[in-house]
Amino acid sequence: MMTAPAPEMTTETDPAMTPLLDLSDVTIALRQNDRKMVTGVSLSVMPREVFGIVGESGSGKTLFTRTVFGLHEDTYLAGGTVRFNGRALPLNGYRRAIKKMLGKEIGYIPQDPYSSLNPSMRVGRQLTEALYLSKGYPMRSQKAQDAAVALLAEVGIPEPELAFRQYPDQFSGGMRQRIVIAIALSQDPELMIADEPTTALDAFTQRRIMDLILERSRTRGLAVLLISHNLELLRQSVDRLGVLYGGQLLNVAATADIGAREIHPYTQALFDCVPGRDKRLADIASIPGEPVGAGFGTTGCAFAGRCAFAQDICRSAPLVTNTDRGTGFSACVLGKGARHG
Amino acid sequence: MLTTPRSYPKSWVEWTAIVIAAIIVLTAVFGGLLAPHDPLVIDFRAKLLPPSGTHWMGTDGAGRDVLSRLLTGAQLTLLSTLSVIAVVLVIGCTIGIFSAFVGGWVDNLLMRLADIWLGFPPLILALGFAAAMGASLQAAIWALVFSWWPTYARLSRMITKDILSAKYIAAADTLGVPAWRKVVLYVLPNAFDVLIIQVTLDIAAVMLAISGLSFIGVGAQIPTPEWGAMIADGRDYVRNGWWIVIFPGLAIFFTALSFNIIGDMLRRELDPTSQRRA
Numbered sequence: 001m002m003t004a005p006a007p008e009m010t011t012e013t014d015p016a017m018t019p020l021l022d023l024s025d026v027t028i029a030l031r032q033n034d035r036k037m038v039t040g041v042s043l044s045v046m047p048r049e050v051f052g053i054v055g056e057s058g059s060g061k062t063l064f065t066r067t068v069f070g071l072h073e074d075t076y077l078a079g080g081t082v083r084f085n086g087r088a089l090p091l092n093g094y095r096r097a098i099k100k101m102l103g104k105e106i107g108y109i110p111q112d113p114y115s116s117l118n119p120s121m122r123v124g125r126q127l128t129e130a131l132y133l134s135k136g137y138p139m140r141s142q143k144a145q146d147a148a149v150a151l152l153a154e155v156g157i158p159e160p161e162l163a164f165r166q167y168p169d170q171f172s173g174g175m176r177q178r179i180v181i182a183i184a185l186s187q188d189p190e191l192m193i194a195d196e197p198t199t200a201l202d203a204f205t206q207r208r209i210m211d212l213i214l215e216r217s218r219t220r221g222l223a224v225l226l227i228s229h230n231l232e233l234l235r236q237s238v239d240r241l242g243v244l245y246g247g248q249l250l251n252v253a254a255t256a257d258i259g260a261r262e263i264h265p266y267t268q269a270l271f272d273c274v275p276g277r278d279k280r281l282a283d284i285a286s287i288p289g290e291p292v293g294a295g296f297g298t299t300g301c302a303f304a305g306r307c308a309f310a311q312d313i314c315r316s317a318p319l320v321t322n323t324d325r326g327t328g329f330s331a332c333v334l335g336k337g338a339r340h341g
Numbered sequence: 342m343l344t345t346p347r348s349y350p351k352s353w354v355e356w357t358a359i360v361i362a363a364i365i366v367l368t369a370v371f372g373g374l375l376a377p378h379d380p381l382v383i384d385f386r387a388k389l390l391p392p393s394g395t396h397w398m399g400t401d402g403a404g405r406d407v408l409s410r411l412l413t414g415a416q417l418t419l420l421s422t423l424s425v426i427a428v429v430l431v432i433g434c435t436i437g438i439f440s441a442f443v444g445g446w447v448d449n450l451l452m453r454l455a456d457i458w459l460g461f462p463p464l465i466l467a468l469g470f471a472a473a474m475g476a477s478l479q480a481a482i483w484a485l486v487f488s489w490w491p492t493y494a495r496l497s498r499m500i501t502k503d504i505l506s507a508k509y510i511a512a513a514d515t516l517g518v519p520a521w522r523k524v525v526l527y528v529l530p531n532a533f534d535v536l537i538i539q540v541t542l543d544i545a546a547v548m549l550a551i552s553g554l555s556f557i558g559v560g561a562q563i564p565t566p567e568w569g570a571m572i573a574d575g576r577d578y579v580r581n582g583w584w585i586v587i588f589p590g591l592a593i594f595f596t597a598l599s600f601n602i603i604g605d606m607l608r609r610e611l612d613p614t615s616q617r618r619a
Contacts, residue, residue, distance in 0.1 A: 071514060099517065108515035115508040120530035129526065130516050180512070187516065 018086045019044035020191055020223045025321060026080035028060075028067045028247075036078060037295040038064045038247040042322040043329075045191065050214065050224045052238035052255075054231060054270070060247040060294030065195055065227050069106065070098035085190070103134055107189030107222075109213070111196045113176035117168035123179055124148050124164030127186055134187040151182040155212060174205035178212065185216060192217055194226045198233065206230075210237055231274050240327065243267045246302025247294035248319055251337060252329040264330045264337035266303040301331065309334060351606065358602035365596050368412055369419040376409035380566045389582045399584035401575060405564070407588055414566035414589070418596075421478055421567075422548045425485045426540055432486070433493020434536070438524055440494070441501035452498065455491035463488035463550065471559035478567060481551055481560035489547070496539055500532040507531075534611040541604035545597040552593050568593050 021044065028038040038060045045051045055061040066072040068082060077094045084105065089097045102108060110116040118126060127148035128139045137144035145164070152160035155178040168176055177197065184192060194213055198206035214237055217224045228234050234241060235255050243251040243266060251264035258271055272285040289306035296302035297319075304314035313333055322329040330337035351359075368375070378396075384404035392399045398407035440451040467484035474480040504510065510527060518527070552569025554560035561567035563574045568589040575585030 069515075071511060099514070102515045103517040108512075110508060110512045110515070112508055116512040118509045118513070118527055118531070120533075121526060129518075129522075133516050133518060183512075183516070 017046060019083070019325070020047045020049075020085060021045040021225070022081075022083040022086075022325065023068065024081045024083075024325070025323075026064075026068065026082065027078045028064060028075050029078035031074050031076055034078070035295055036247070036297065037075065038067075038244070039296070039298045040319055040321040041080070041242075041244075041249040042325050043242050043249065043252055044325045045223050045225055047190070047223055048218075048221055049240065050217065050226060050238045052226045052228065052234040052241045053244060054228060054234055054241055055244035056229060056270075056291050058291065058293045059244045061227050061229075061244045062195065063294055064244060064247075065193065065225070068098070069102060069108065069193060070095040071102075071108075103130070103187050105190050107184035107187045107192045109177075109181055109184050109192065109194040109197045112200050113173055113180050114200060116180055117176060119168055121167075122164070123152070123166055123168060123171075126168075126179075127151060127164075127183060130183045130186045147186070148182075151186050152179070154185065154216070155179070155182040157182070173201050174209060177201060177205075177209050181209075181213060181216070185220070188220075189222060191223045191225060194224060196228055197226070198228075198230070206233060231270055232276070235271075241267070243270070246292040246296030248296060248298075248302045248331060249322060249329075250301070250303060250331045252322060252327070253337070254328060257328070262337050264332050265307050265309055267337070269306075269308075301333065309336065355602055355606050358599035358606075361595050361599040362603055365415060365419070365599070368415040370416070372412035372415045376406070376412045378406035378409040380405060380410040380413040381564050383564075389578060389585075391582075392584055398588045399582065401571070401585045402578050402582065403564075407571075407585060410566035410571060411568070411588055411592055414568050414571065415592070417478070417561070417566065418548060418551065418568050421482050421551055422544055425482055425489065425547050425551070426543055428486050429489040429493055430536070430540065433490040434497040436490070437494040437497030437499075438501045438528060441498045441505060442520060442524070448498070452495065455494045458488070459491040459495075461488065464554075467554050467559050476559050476562060478551075478555070478561040478565060481554040484554070484559075485547060485550055489543075492543075493536075493539070497532065497536065500535050501528050504528050504531050538604060538608045538611060541600060541607055545600040545604070548600075549593065549597050 023044065024042045026038070026041045027036055029036045041064065043051075053061050053065065063072065063075060067075045067077060077091060079091070081091075082089045082094070082098070084101060117123075121129075124145065125139070128137065128144040131137045131144050131147055132139045137147065149160045149164055152163050157163045157175060157178055163171070163179075168179070171179065192213070197213060198209050201209060210233060213224065216222075226234065226238055235258060238255055240252060240254050241258075242249055243253070243264065245266055251267045253263045253267060257263055258267070269285070269287045273287065275284055287306050292302050292305070299318060300315040301307070301317075301319070304310045307314065311334065317333045320331040320333060322331075332338065382405065384400075386404065387396070387400050388402055388404035390396050390400040390404075396406050396408065398411065400406055401410070436451055436455070440448045463484060466488050467481055470480040470484040470487075474483070504527060510523065513523060513527060551560060552567070552572070555567045555569030556573045558573065561570040563570055571589040572586050575582065575589070578585050
């Protein structure tokens with residue numbers, strides 16, 4: 001039997017492969033005054049891909065994610081298209097449409113494991129509740145209980161039968177985050193959103209939780225959208241990275257490219273700030289100037305004010321958007337970090 | 342929190358309050374059976390008798406046994422108090438939780454309505470009810486229900502708003518938990534501590550209000566053995582029959598006080614926002 005040679009991954013997206021999540025020119029505005037906070041974001045997440053979104057505090061990454069997944073009350077999708085599995089979601093009533101997919105096709109791991117579990121409900125009950133809502137298992141059935149215990153075991157909780165009967169505050173932060181992950185996994189999602197899943201945890205636990213998320217998604221074949229400001233964690237975890245700054249998507253880069261080839265000056269500057277084993281203190285460069293908040297707009301590059309390469313055109317040219325949603329993208333008008341071929 | 346029952350050492354005052362409250366509750370349940378005499382039988386040959394072996398708390402102006410009336414009245418007083426609290430709790434929480442969930446102008450309207458309602462003096466309401474229904478215990482109960490619900494509406498709305506902004510509700514949203522399940526599984530269990538504290542404190546307040554209304558004549562009427570009405574009836578005889586007023590007075594005093602102390606104790610142990618807890 002002849003087998004076709006596996007096609008090489010090229011910069012062009014494989015046409016046979018539909019992106020799982022496909023955002024085109026997404027603009028997010030505040031309900032209060034229609035101010036556009038995140039502008040012209042286009043990116044796609046492939047099935048089984050681990051995609052990271054990085055940005056400084058205030059860059060709009062959490063606003064962006066929470067709005068795209070319908071979890072933010074004060075903002076709305078003001079423009080653009082969101083496709084999930086090739087199906088476009090309506091812009092009118094977007095929030096309702098995406099919320100229907102939450103807990104089914106899309107799983108969500110919230111930021112703070114300490115307050116994301118109902119304090120007055122036993123862990124087992126929270127899992128059977130999730131299983132009931134997504135799969136219709138009756139909450140007190142043996143089937144639901146077995147599935148819940150299996151999930152607790154899957155996320156590495158020791159003595160899952162005991163944990164089933166305990167309350168959330170009887171667990172440490174890392175264990176609680178495992179429970180939260182078990183709840184998200186119980187939905188059998190295709191895409192898992194992890195919104196700063198490890199920020200509240202210590203460095204050692206961070207790594208273990210991140211490994212758990214990656215290992216579970218690999219085994220179950222999920223795509224992961226990981227939002228974080230922890231660059232090292234992202235570099236070690238994700239396949240590709242989207243960089244948000246001032247509400248603009250400045251760069252989409254394969255993590256393999258970082259340090260290996262030219263990337264967007266902002267992304268480069270971010271990674272230059274990260275302390276590392278092979279770096280001395282003098283090698284760590286801070287970015288001059290103050291960060292701009294989300295909502296910079298579409299005229300000029302949000303980073304121009306702090307960029308070492310900035311020219312006049314950087315401040316006046318319209319924002320370059322990732323229209324073809326290739327695997328790599330740079331919004332730099334000077335062409336820095338753009339992938340060719 | 343309910344999930345972390347931490348026991349604080351109780352003082353002797355609190356133990357006394359618990360014991361008294363337990364006695365009162367038992368009396369309310371079995372009081373009628375313990376009464377040595379019929380609380381309603383009038384015997385003018387035995388009127389205004391001081392406390393003695395046959396009449397431990399003496400007799401009133403119509404020769405009725407005060408102890409028997411006190412024991413029977415416990416049930417009446419506690420039952421009417423609890424029915425006021427129960428009705429007010431259900432109505433108030435329904436309005437409050439609904440208001441918090443819906444939000445927007447509905448929320449505003451309901452809460453302003455509650456504010457206005459709260460400004461209306463319960464005494465005037467009670468007089469109105471007494472005028473419309475005839476002065477009776479029922480009229481007093483209705484008057485209290487009507488004037489008490491806004492407290493619970495506002496309290497439960499506040500707690501619900503608080504819970505709805507918690508991160509575990511945001512997490513529940515990502516699972517698609519419908520609104521009514523949120524009420525049953527998220528709001529009510531987490532609001533329970535605060536509500537139970539309010540209920541315990543209000544038991545004393547409502548009991549005092551019912552007795553007060555009966556005392557001024559718009560509540561229970563003589564010969565109903567309600568404690569407030571007993572005091573009202575006995576005040577004419579204070580000079581030659583102190584026991585008629587003193588015993589129901591002490592009963593009201595100790596009941597209100599012990600429930601108040603228990604309420605404070607529950608607040609200390611359950612309320613996460615309580616200062617003393619830190």
